[in-house]
Structure formats: C-alpha cells, structure tokens
Amino acid sequence: MNILSGLRSKLFLKISLIFVISLTTILISTMAVHRIFFMPKRFPGFIRNIVNHANYMIKDIGIPPDLKMAEKISHKMKVPIRINFEGKEWESDSGIPEFNSIDLPDYKNFEGFSAGFNEKGLCVYYVKDSYKILLVMHEKKEGFRKVVNSLIILLLSFAILIIIVLYFFIRWLLRPVKVLKEGVDQVSAGNLNIEMPVRSTDELGQLAVSFNSMTSRISDMITSRDQLLRDVSHELRSPLTRIKVGMELIEDSKVKHGILEDIAEVDMMISELLETDRLNSRFGKLKIEKTNIFQLISVVIKEFGSMKPGIKFDNFPDDLELDLDMERVLILFRNILSNALRYSDENGEPVRIKCEKRKNEVVIDVCDSGIGIPEDELINIFEPFYRVDKSRSRETGGYGLGMSLSKKIMDAHKGQIFVKSSPGKGTCIKLNFPTGSIN
Numbered sequence: 001m002n003i004l005s006g007l008r009s010k011l012f013l014k015i016s017l018i019f020v021i022s023l024t025t026i027l028i029s030t031m032a033v034h035r036i037f038f039m040p041k042r043f044p045g046f047i048r049n050i051v052n053h054a055n056y057m058i059k060d061i062g063i064p065p066d067l068k069m070a071e072k073i074s075h076k077m078k079v080p081i082r083i084n085f086e087g088k089e090w091e092s093d094s095g096i097p098e099f100n101s102i103d104l105p106d107y108k109n110f111e112g113f114s115a116g117f118n119e120k121g122l123c124v125y126y127v128k129d130s131y132k133i134l135l136v137m138h139e140k141k142e143g144f145r146k147v148v149n150s151l152i153i154l155l156l157s158f159a160i161l162i163i164i165v166l167y168f169f170i171r172w173l174l175r176p177v178k179v180l181k182e183g184v185d186q187v188s189a190g191n192l193n194i195e196m197p198v199r200s201t202d203e204l205g206q207l208a209v210s211f212n213s214m215t216s217r218i219s220d221m222i223t224s225r226d227q228l229l230r231d232v233s234h235e236l237r238s239p240l241t242r243i244k245v246g247m248e249l250i251e252d253s254k255v256k257h258g259i260l261e262d263i264a265e266v267d268m269m270i271s272e273l274l275e276t277d278r279l280n281s282r283f284g285k286l287k288i289e290k291t292n293i294f295q296l297i298s299v300v301i302k303e304f305g306s307m308k309p310g311i312k313f314d315n316f317p318d319d320l321e322l323d324l325d326m327e328r329v330l331i332l333f334r335n336i337l338s339n340a341l342r343y344s345d346e347n348g349e350p351v352r353i354k355c356e357k358r359k360n361e362v363v364i365d366v367c368d369s370g371i372g373i374p375e376d377e378l379i380n381i382f383e384p385f386y387r388v389d390k391s392r393s394r395e396t397g398g399y400g401l402g403m404s405l406s407k408k409i410m411d412a413h414k415g416q417i418f419v420k421s422s423p424g425k426g427t428c429i430k431l432n433f434p435t436g437s438i439n
Contacts, residue, residue, distance in 0.1 A: 047116075074093070287326075
C-alpha cells in the first residue's frame with residue numbers, strides 16, 4: 001500500500017517505472033521473436049538442404065555403420081557425430097547431446113528424420129530400427145544463429161544504454177520540478193523570501209518565473225497588511241490612554257467596570273500586535289539571559305490565582321535553566337496557559353505541565369483535558385486573527401493573536417511549537433527549546 005501511495009505521489013518514480021516496464025517489454029519481445037524466428041518452418045529451404053546433406057553422409061557411413069568412415073566424415077566435414085547401433089554407442093567428439101535428450105521437430109519429407117535447432121546447434125537426427133545417428137551440422141558457436149544472437153545482444157545493450165542515458169537526462173530535465181516543490185514547501189512553512197532559480201525558458205522555466213512573481217506579490221500584500229496594523233495600533237494607543245485617564249474621574253459603577261474591561265482587552269490586542277511587529281523587526285532582538293524555567297512558569301501560574309481547574313507540574317525539575325528572553329517567554333506561557341484554562345472544564349482534570357530533557361533540546365508539554373480542537377482547524381491555529389470559535393465571543397477567547405505571537409516567540413528562540421488535539425479529549429502544546437546558543 002505504501003509503495004502504491006509513493007508511486008501516486010512521485011512523478012520521477014512514475015517515469016522510472018515506465019522505463020523499467022519498457023526495458024522489460026523489449027527483453028521479452030526480443031526473446032519471443034528470437035524463439036519464433038528460429039523455428040525450423042522459418043527456414044524450409046535451408047533445412048531441406050541440410051537434411052539432404054546429412055542423408056548423403058548417413059548413406060556413406062552405412063548400416064551397419066562403418067565407424068572409420070564416420071570418423072573420417074566427421075573430421076573432414078567438421079560435423080560431430082553420435083551413433084548407436086544394437087546397443088553399442090560411438091561419438092566423434094565429447095559434448096554431443098545424448099539421444100534421450102533430443103527433442104527435434106520431425107522432417108516429414110524423409111522418413112525417420114528430425115531436424116532443428118537445440119543448445120548444441122543445428123542438428124539432424126535419424127532413427128531406423130535399432131540404428132540411431134545424430135549429426136550436428138552447424139554448431140552454435142560458428143553458425144548463423146550465433147551471428148543473430150550476437151546482433152540481438154548488441155541491440156539490447158544499445159537499447160539499455162539509451163534507456164539509461166534517457167533516464168538521467170529526464171531526471172536532469174525534471175530537476176526544476178523538485179526545486180519548485182522545495183520552494184512550495186518553504187512558502188507553506190511561511191517563508192516568502194525565497195526565489196526560485198530560472199535556468200530555462202521552457203514551460204518549467206516559465207512556471208518558476210510565475211512562482212517568483214506570486215511569492216513577491218503575496219509578500220507585498222502581507223507587508224502592506226502588517227504596516228496597516230502597526231499604524232493603526234500606534235494611533236489607537238493615545239486615545240486609549242486618554243479614555244483610561246478620563247474613566248478614573250467617573251465614580252465606580254458596573255458601566256465603568258465594563259468599559260475598563262473593554263479598554264484592557266483592546267490594549268492587550270494592541271500590545272500583542274506591537275510585540276509581533278517587534279519580533280519581526282531587526283531592532284526587536286531578544287534579551288537573552290540565564291533563566292530558571294520552573295520559577296518563570298510559577299510566576300505565570302500565580303497570575304491565574306485559583307482559576308479552575310488549576311495548573312499542576314508533572315515531574316518538572318526545579319533547577320532547570322535555559323538561555324531565554326524572560327519577558328517574551330512570560331508572554332508565551334501566559335497565552336498558552338490562559339487558553340488551556342479557558343477551554344477546560346472547571347470540574348475536570350487540571351492543566352499539567354511536564355518537562356523532558358533531550359540531547360540538544362528541552363521539551364515542555366502543556367496539556368489540558370478540555371474541549372479540544374477539530375483536526376481540520378489545527379493547520380490554521382498559528383495564523384493571526386484566526387479563532388476556532390467563529391462567534392468571537394469574549395468568553396471564549398481574544399482576537400486570535402495569542403497563538404500567532406507564541407509561534408513568533410518560539411521561532412525567535414530557534415525553537416518549535418506543536419499542537420496535538422482531539423475534540424472532547426483535550427489539547428497538548430509541545431514547546432521545544434534548544435539548549436545551545438540562540439544569539
């Protein structure tokens with residue numbers, strides 16, 4: 001099943017299979033033609049002359065056979081002979097086929113004669129009562145069949161050579177497809193700063209040009225979008241600050257409390273947008289310092305207080321230190337733990353945090369037993385403004401920037417973030433932090 005799946009998904013494998021099938025077909029066809037071609041009925045005149053010649057030699061040898069004459073004829077005509085008469089057997093040369101191994105077509109024009117090709121060559125076999133004689137009229141090594149066999153081997157070798165050359169030529173010709181696939185994978189991973197090399201002016205070259213044009217336009221669109229978000233975020237900061245100052249002059253009330261919550265939520269969204277922009281900027285470098293990761297996560301846990309169902313460490317070392325930007329990793333765990341608590345059942349299992357030390361990385365898992373995420377939604381989970389809950393209710397989340405920012409923070413630390421989830425069973429966020437230098 002895996003072989004069939006690989007065949008369907010790989011163009012080069014399909015072409016290779018076509019070459020193998022073509023070569024096999026050529027070999028089978030050649031062998032079939034060769035076998036049919038050398039059937040005795042294909043050479044009626046030639047076989048007739050050979051049988052006549054053999055008949056004259058058999059008459060000269062006589063019945064009962066004159067072995068001295070048989071030896072003389074064999075030596076002079078260079079025709080190996082085997083004779084069996086009344087249980088006595090004689091042969092002029094070693095290697096002549098045994099009588100019980102002979103399987104030649106009958107020659108109907110002469111009674112008792114059989115003639116045709118076998119592994120020794122072109123043979124004539126005569127049987128009369130207790131007299132048997134076999135004559136190898138043309139040995140394979142010196143007959144016409146050898147010439148034909150040599151020609152067939154030469155043609156097959158030439159065909160195989162051409163197929164091998166064509167194989168590597170097509171492999172080289174289709175190389176842009178492989179390069180283009182790698183480029184598509186890069187774009188799929190979010191890297192739009194990639195440009196395909198254009199090495200030809202054919203359809204594949206034109207495809208590479210179109211691909212480069214497409215990525216350039218998409219990059220420009222995203223840059224324009226990000227610039228708009230930055231400008232709007234900066235412009236909103238000032239009126240929000242004035243509103244908050246003005247709200248302090250209003251007496252406490254439910255209305256005031258609700259407005260302050262709205263302001264805090266918008267302020268958080270703006271902070272996330274600006275933080276994302278800083279991570280993309282060459283001026284927003286990380287401030288790396290040796291950080292106790294257990295203590296850092298403990299600070300975040302205290303911020304959530306007694307929020308149910310709670311958060312627990314699971315075999316987490318309290319002395320583990322990593323080189324991190326502490327402020328940004330605090331944002332990272334705030335986002336992840338906030339989502340884990342928000343989507344968990346208050347009466348369910350607590351959110352668990354565990355750690356595993358590996359050779360070149362530290363893996364931290366944050367797992368909840370909440371509502372989970374549908375499989376078809378997981379691919380978009382790190383996209384800005386994307387939310388599984390399309391209603392965008394405040395009770396079920398923010399503006400869809402938290403996971404996008406979390407991925408930015410992990411990318412900046414040269415780490416990786418993965419999400420594994422099952423609806424109704426919960427979600428697990430896996431954070432892979434490198435243990436080496438990230439400067």
